[in-house]
Structure formats: C-alpha cells, structure tokens
Amino acid sequence: MLKTFARAAGALVLTTALVQPAYAELSGTLRIMSDMSNPAPRAIIEGLAADFDAMHPDLTVEVDVVDREAWKSQIRNALTADAPDVINWYAANRMGPYVRAGLFEDISDMWDNGDLTGLDSVKGAMTMDGKQWGVPYTYYQWGIYYREDIFDELGLTEPATFEEEIANCQKILDSGRKCYTIGTKFLWTAGGWFDYLNMRTNGFDHHMALARGELSWTEDEGVRATFANWRKLIDMGAFIDDHQTYSWQEALPFFVKGEATAYLMGNFVVPHLREAGFTDDQIDFYQFPKIGDHPMGEDAPTDTFHIAANAKNKEAARAFLQYVTSPEVQTKINAADGLGQLPVNSNATVGDDEFLQQGFVMLSQNATGGIAQFFDRDFPAEMAKTGMEGLQEFMVFPDNLDDILERLEFTRQDVY
Amino acid sequence: MSTATSTRRWNPQITTPLLFLLPGVLFFLLYVIIPIGQSFNISFYKWDGLGEAEWVGLRNYERLMQDRAFEVSLWNNMKWLVLYLLAIPAGLFIALFLNQTVTGIRLYKSLFFFPFVISQVVVGLVFSWFYLPREGLLNAVITTFGMEPINVLGDPVLATYGVIAAGLWPQTAYCMILYLTGLNAVDPEQIEAGRLDGAKGWRMLWHIILPQLRPATFIAFVVTIIGALRSFDLISIMTNGGPFGSTRVLSFYMFEKALSEYGFRMGYGSAIAVVLFLIMLVFIAYFLWSMWREERAGRH
Structure with missing residues (x-):
C-alpha cells in the first residue's frame, strides 16, 4: 500500500536521496513495530515509513503501531516470536533486560564507522556493556x-x-x-x-x-x-x-x-x-x-529505535536507523508541528517554539552535571x-x- | 445409577460419556491443570521471563514472608472476603422487597439489576468520581451535614473499604437476582401451612422461606467468595493499588510483580499466585465437598 507514496513523494526522494549514501539497493520488506500511538507521533512514524519506502523502490515498509502503554509489556512477546526488524523503546537502564537477553542487535559498528554523526551527546544513553544497542530519535526536557x-x-x-x-x-x-x-x-x-x-x-x-x-x-x-x-x-x-x-x-x-x-x-x-x-x-x-x-x-528522557536481534532484514533496518537520526529528518520530526520535542542530532535545528528553545539551551549549556533519563528509567x-x-x-x-x-x-x- | 459403579466392565454406557468428556478434559488439562503445575514450578525460580531461569528453591516464599506489601495484600483479601459477604443479606433483602406484584415491578427489578449489567470498569469510574475529594458527590453530601470532607481513595486506611463498597454494588444486584429466581420456586402451600400455624414476619422468613432458598444461598455464597478473591479490575481502575500500595490484593500484587510495567519477576509473581491458589483451594474444596454431600443426600 505504501508503494503508492513512491510517486507522490518523488520530489522528496530526490532531495533526501542526496544525503543518503549507499543502501540504494535495499530490497524485501522492512517491518517496523512502533509505540508511537498518540495522534502526533503516529503521523510521524507513518510519514517516516512512507518516505523511507519511497526512497527505496525495491523495499516495502510495513508499520504496526501498538498502544504506547500496552507496548511496555508486549515488547517481550514481539521480540521473541516472529520479531519485527525495527522497534521503539527507551534509552539507558530500560534497555537492560533486552540487552542481557540478547534480543537487541548490537549496532556499535554503526556508531564507530561514522554512519551516525552528530549524536555524540546521546551516545552514553545508548551504551550498555561498552556497546551501543540502538539510536535515539527524540528527547525532551x-x-x-x-x-x-x-x-x-x-x-x-x-x-x-x-x-x-x-x-x-x-x-x-x-x-x-x-x-x-x-x-x-x-x-x-x-x-x-x-x-x-x-x-x-x-x-x-x-x-x-x-x-x-x-x-x-x-x-x-x-x-x-x-x-x-x-x-x-x-x-x-x-x-x-x-x-x-x-x-x-x-x-x-x-x-x-x-x-x-x-x-x-x-x-x-x-x-x-x-x-x-x-x-x-x-x-x-x-x-x-x-x-x-x-x-x-x-x-531528559530519550525515546529510541532498536533493531531486533531476530530481525530478518537487518540491512534495511540499519539504513532506517541512520535515516531517522539524520539532521534533516531530526529537524522535521521534532519540529513544533511534529513531535514538538528536541532533536537528538546536534546538526539538526530545534523547533521554533519558546519552550523547545529554552529547553535546548538549558540542556546544551546548563546541564553540565549530566543527563539522566528519569527515575523509573534509571532505577x-x-x-x-x-x-x-x-x-x-x-x-x-x-x-x-x-x-x-x-x-x-x-x-x-x-x-x- | 445409584449403585456402586466400581464393578462395571467397559461398555458403551461408560465409554461414550468418557469420549464426550475427553475434549473438555483435554482443554481443562491444557489451560488449567498444567498451568497450575507450571506456576508451582516457576515459583521456585528467579526468572525475568526472558533470560535463563535460576533455581532458588524456597527463597521466593521466604521473601514473601518478609514482604510487607504481601502482608497488606493478604489482609486486604481477608477484608474483601468478609465484607463482600454483605452482598448476600443485602441481595436477599432487596429480593424480598421486590418480590411483589405492583405496577411496573419489572422496571424496578431491572433498575436494581442494572449495576450488574454494566462493566466493572464503569462501576469503578463512577465510584471514583463519587469519592473525588473536592467535586465528589459523597463529600457534597457529608459537608452539608457539617462534617469534614474526606478523600476516601487517598486515605490508606479507608481506600480498601471504598473499593469494596463499589464492588458490593454490582454484587448485591447479582445476589438479588439469584434470590428472586429462588423466591419464584418457594412452595406457596408451605407458606400457607406456616401461616395457619401462626408464623409471620421474621419467623416465617427464618423457618419457612430461607430453608427453601438454600440452593440460591449456596450459589450466592460461591459467586461472592470467588468474586471477592478475584477482585482486580475495580482496584486497578479506582486506585491502581495505591495510595502507596494500601489497596492491593493478592491478585493485583501478583499482576504487578509478574506482568506490569515494573514487574517481570515471574518467580516471585508465581509464588504469590500459588498462595492465592491455595487460599482459593480451601474454598473450592469446601464447595465441592458440600455439593458432593448434597448430591449424596439427594440420592438416598
């Protein structure tokens, strides 16, 4: 169904394709299971999927949106049986059970080889046992x-x-x-x-x-x-x-x-x-x-994307993670009329909004002590x-x- | 069929019912008996539901004994069991009251039955609005009598009683309908005979009516006990176990430990489930025993 976007979004493809090197020959199906179920986030994830689908003619992108609260317990089943390729979760300690159970894909290589630039400030929140297990896509003060x-x-x-x-x-x-x-x-x-x-x-x-x-x-x-x-x-x-x-x-x-x-x-x-x-x-x-x-x-709680260890299309999943964290996409999805939160990429532009601007200044200039996730994510x-x-x-x-x-x-x- | 069956040989009269029972027995095994066994088994492990399970023997149970939240839950279960039984006399009273022929009695009956028809979730919501500390109807009423407003669901002492009161509303309706059906079956001749002997009022109720309502009372007792032990939805809706865990019952605590957002301690949750199961077993055994006794009495 998303294939129909391919032509409609043609113009966008041309512009975004310029900043997306490699991965031109992605094929098969990319299955995303997302907890972005509130109206604004839902529009964002569906838009992301449609755009990504349009960029890769041979790739079909499927999105399943699960209720955000329900996802907190459903993720276990989702990751074990017939796992999707890309899923949503939270940074830091909350990753623990899935990292330890080997259900998240280790993507340290992407962090090391320069695929993910401008994300240095959030790397710590994605690190566990010295490796990185996903990418952030938004956070808020x-x-x-x-x-x-x-x-x-x-x-x-x-x-x-x-x-x-x-x-x-x-x-x-x-x-x-x-x-x-x-x-x-x-x-x-x-x-x-x-x-x-x-x-x-x-x-x-x-x-x-x-x-x-x-x-x-x-x-x-x-x-x-x-x-x-x-x-x-x-x-x-x-x-x-x-x-x-x-x-x-x-x-x-x-x-x-x-x-x-x-x-x-x-x-x-x-x-x-x-x-x-x-x-x-x-x-x-x-x-x-x-x-x-x-x-x-x-x-500053951070929401994330991860690749399931049992994913079938890991190549496409990696490309998607890179796409989501790119400065352009970050600017777009976190804008005031999108998620209305802060972009994770330091090269992205913060939304034109009094609160986002203040939050960004606070977190980038006056949070020298460190960034915590939140009580129920850190403990x-x-x-x-x-x-x-x-x-x-x-x-x-x-x-x-x-x-x-x-x-x-x-x-x-x-x-x- | 009343003679002993032990000497019977295999014959179609036995095998046919057995064959018909087979699917039911299979599914009962699959969905009830085996999971019970698994719960017992898991309760000896420390397991997050994902990784390797670690054998810890009885440690989950030892910890339960020290766990104050468990103690609170257990006590709350007792409160539920005892207070929920009030639904039986209340249901009986309403049933007696409604068991008359007046114009529109069907409408009244259905109005009284209404709370049982609506979902427990709705009951919980309605009552939590009723109890709201500032806008709630309850406080509007008690402040007109010059009393201090109270926050029923925010007070660790009162909250459980508040939730039980909400549960009693539909449960009373349930008991009422059981008694209404029972009253239909009361033998008018016996009432007549009682009346001739000069019985009326309480004596009539106690000696003539109630004995004939025994089957209804038994069922009301069974459903109320079971209803009390599986109380979960009202607690989840009205207080979410709070304030500070004071309204938890065992089933809710088990859910929190094993399946909720902050849970996934499968072994510990299973240990709670086992305790809850053993408590239920006492009642179930009693019910089965008294049913068996009745049936035997019926045969002779």
Whole structure:
C-alpha cells in the first residue's frame, strides 16, 4: 500500500536521496513495530515509513503501531516470536533486560564507522556493556512550568536558588494559592521531584550511584538531606492536597484555574496547556533551581529505535536507523508541528517554539552535571516501583520517612 | 445409577460419556491443570521471563514472608472476603422487597439489576468520581451535614473499604437476582401451612422461606467468595493499588510483580499466585465437598 507514496513523494526522494549514501539497493520488506500511538507521533512514524519506502523502490515498509502503554509489556512477546526488524523503546537502564537477553542487535559498528554523526551527546544513553544497542530519535526536557501571569501579578521572578524558590512559594501561598500542582496516583510524577531534589542537593553523580544501587537508602546522609529539603516544601503546604488521588492530567486543572502556579513536568505538558487556552505570555518555563554547589544535572528522557536481534532484514533496518537520526529528518520530526520535542542530532535545528528553545539551551549549556533519563528509567524496574511508592507516601505522610527508607533499603538489597 | 459403579466392565454406557468428556478434559488439562503445575514450578525460580531461569528453591516464599506489601495484600483479601459477604443479606433483602406484584415491578427489578449489567470498569469510574475529594458527590453530601470532607481513595486506611463498597454494588444486584429466581420456586402451600400455624414476619422468613432458598444461598455464597478473591479490575481502575500500595490484593500484587510495567519477576509473581491458589483451594474444596454431600443426600 505504501508503494503508492513512491510517486507522490518523488520530489522528496530526490532531495533526501542526496544525503543518503549507499543502501540504494535495499530490497524485501522492512517491518517496523512502533509505540508511537498518540495522534502526533503516529503521523510521524507513518510519514517516516512512507518516505523511507519511497526512497527505496525495491523495499516495502510495513508499520504496526501498538498502544504506547500496552507496548511496555508486549515488547517481550514481539521480540521473541516472529520479531519485527525495527522497534521503539527507551534509552539507558530500560534497555537492560533486552540487552542481557540478547534480543537487541548490537549496532556499535554503526556508531564507530561514522554512519551516525552528530549524536555524540546521546551516545552514553545508548551504551550498555561498552556497546551501543540502538539510536535515539527524540528527547525532551523536564523543568518547572509556571503561570507567568500570576508571577507578574505577585511581582515574582524566576528563582535561581532554592532559597528564592521557597521565598517565591511563600508569597504564592500567602496569595491563597498552592505553589505546585502534582498528581501522584500513577507514582512517577513523585519520581520527578525526587530526581531534581536529589540531583540538586547531592549532585548528578550521587544520584546515579543511588540508581545503580551503590548507596544505602538508610545510611547515606545525602539521601536524608534530599528528603529534608523536600520536607521544607511539604511542611509549607506547597503541593496541592489529595494529589495521591489524581493522575498527572487530572492535576492540570489546578494549574489552569490558577489554584496552583507551577508544575514540575516534562515538555509534553505544553500542548495540554496551549489547548487549555494559554498563550506564551501566560506560561513560561525555568530550570529547577540550584540547591547545593553541584553542576546541574537534568532529566531528559530519550525515546529510541532498536533493531531486533531476530530481525530478518537487518540491512534495511540499519539504513532506517541512520535515516531517522539524520539532521534533516531530526529537524522535521521534532519540529513544533511534529513531535514538538528536541532533536537528538546536534546538526539538526530545534523547533521554533519558546519552550523547545529554552529547553535546548538549558540542556546544551546548563546541564553540565549530566543527563539522566528519569527515575523509573534509571532505577531498575522493581526498585523504581517500590521507590516511587515510598516517595508518594512521603509526600502525604512525611513522618513515615524512616519506615519508608527501611523498605527501600530492603528492596535495594534484594534487587541489585 | 445409584449403585456402586466400581464393578462395571467397559461398555458403551461408560465409554461414550468418557469420549464426550475427553475434549473438555483435554482443554481443562491444557489451560488449567498444567498451568497450575507450571506456576508451582516457576515459583521456585528467579526468572525475568526472558533470560535463563535460576533455581532458588524456597527463597521466593521466604521473601514473601518478609514482604510487607504481601502482608497488606493478604489482609486486604481477608477484608474483601468478609465484607463482600454483605452482598448476600443485602441481595436477599432487596429480593424480598421486590418480590411483589405492583405496577411496573419489572422496571424496578431491572433498575436494581442494572449495576450488574454494566462493566466493572464503569462501576469503578463512577465510584471514583463519587469519592473525588473536592467535586465528589459523597463529600457534597457529608459537608452539608457539617462534617469534614474526606478523600476516601487517598486515605490508606479507608481506600480498601471504598473499593469494596463499589464492588458490593454490582454484587448485591447479582445476589438479588439469584434470590428472586429462588423466591419464584418457594412452595406457596408451605407458606400457607406456616401461616395457619401462626408464623409471620421474621419467623416465617427464618423457618419457612430461607430453608427453601438454600440452593440460591449456596450459589450466592460461591459467586461472592470467588468474586471477592478475584477482585482486580475495580482496584486497578479506582486506585491502581495505591495510595502507596494500601489497596492491593493478592491478585493485583501478583499482576504487578509478574506482568506490569515494573514487574517481570515471574518467580516471585508465581509464588504469590500459588498462595492465592491455595487460599482459593480451601474454598473450592469446601464447595465441592458440600455439593458432593448434597448430591449424596439427594440420592438416598
């Protein structure tokens, strides 16, 4: 069916073919199984497949789009029985089970031989056991999204330090609002707060050591300090009430109605805010403020493409991975009217959008500490689950901290 | 057929039913018995579902004993078992109430039966809206009485009861329909006889009606116990096991450990499944035993 695009996209073929050396004689079928199931990503993956199909007359490209949440457990079956050639997944620790089980193809040669240029900054996230197991295609920043109009009304400016953050928050509370909205029903949002508080309090390296299970949750002083900082905010009443009952989307109305002024969230929150009717004058973004004297680490979750070890058309799959990461394609798919996220290729152009531009500057200039993926991607699955449950409990009952930390420590000794 | 069958020789009367049973038995073996055996087997391994399984003996079970989340789940299962049984008297009460001939009674009956018809997912959603901390109907009602608003599903102590209450709604309707059918079969002559002897009200119910409803009660008991033990969808929809794992039951915990996004600890999940199976086995054995006893009593 995609063959019909071949002629329609003829012009595009000519332009893109110029930057695509080799691989002219790809043939057979390339099967892509993707989790890009939301409307915008879906259009992107289908467009990518159609374009790639059009570039290679002898190659048929088939795309199966699987629901993004369902894919998290379906990937196991997909990779073992009748594996597709190319699949979507996540960077860093999340690759672990599939790398160890030998289900992802080692593509270190592509990284070494210059097929993948401009990707140096994201290489680390694709590396495991000294080899590379896939390519990233998009990532996005995390940070504090806030109501610019309310900040202006109260005469507040973007804080750079935790003291300023707290001083701002006190003024917001005095005006009868909450400082932060959050919905922790599905736990991971609390993980975001911990990531930032811990990276700022103890530094990126400490955070990663904790993720690798090298530090004790009960013994380590740094961990305690992080929770003490968090507790300052909790005791002030900075977070909305009953957040354990809401999903992250259900926590949005507090922000929209102005009952809470800020939201620590990933950039994917922006389309929701614009849909709610906010203009760029009303909302803005700042980097999570500094706490200790450490270079800033940032959360920037990266989504990826991999080749299945059991793939049938690995040659075409490799060509596709190279195609997806090329600067032109990166610019196009991550543009504001596409995924609306950040391109992974340093030679690509960042979308013309206030938030993308700020995020890009932040990650490329002021994230010298390092780039983390996110709590539930950096910590092993079981540690992440127990951990985030403990973080949620801490946000509701901060007095239970000792008990929570003991539980986390128990899990840590079991998991690693 | 009531005599002992052990001395019978192979003959068509025996072999024909056996042949007819064969496909059923085969599939029962394939889909029920063998997987149970596999669950027992996997529970002795540490396995992520992909790589090599590592034999760990009873370690999964030892860890279960120390696992607080498991303890919470087990207790919640007990709460479900006990409180879910309230559906039986409630269903009986509604059935007695509806068992009369008034204009439009069919409509009332179907309205009462309605919650059982709609999906559990919808029930869960409706109740979670009902419980919402700010906009929910429950808080609107209790605040008009001057009470403090409560966040039922956000409170680790109350949440499980909140979910059980949601489950009782359709389960009561189920029990009601069982009793309504049972009441149709109540012998009017016995009621008449009871009335002549001066029985009415509670005495009539207890001594004349209820004994005749025994089959309905038995079925209601069976479906309610099983319903309580497999409670999963409501928890998944309403609280997702939270807040901080306080509404988990064994089936949900097993799912989380073995099959959810953060799971894939097949051995540990299987160990939970085995425990759940053993608990169910107690009830199933009891049911089978009492059915067998009834049948035997029926023969003599």
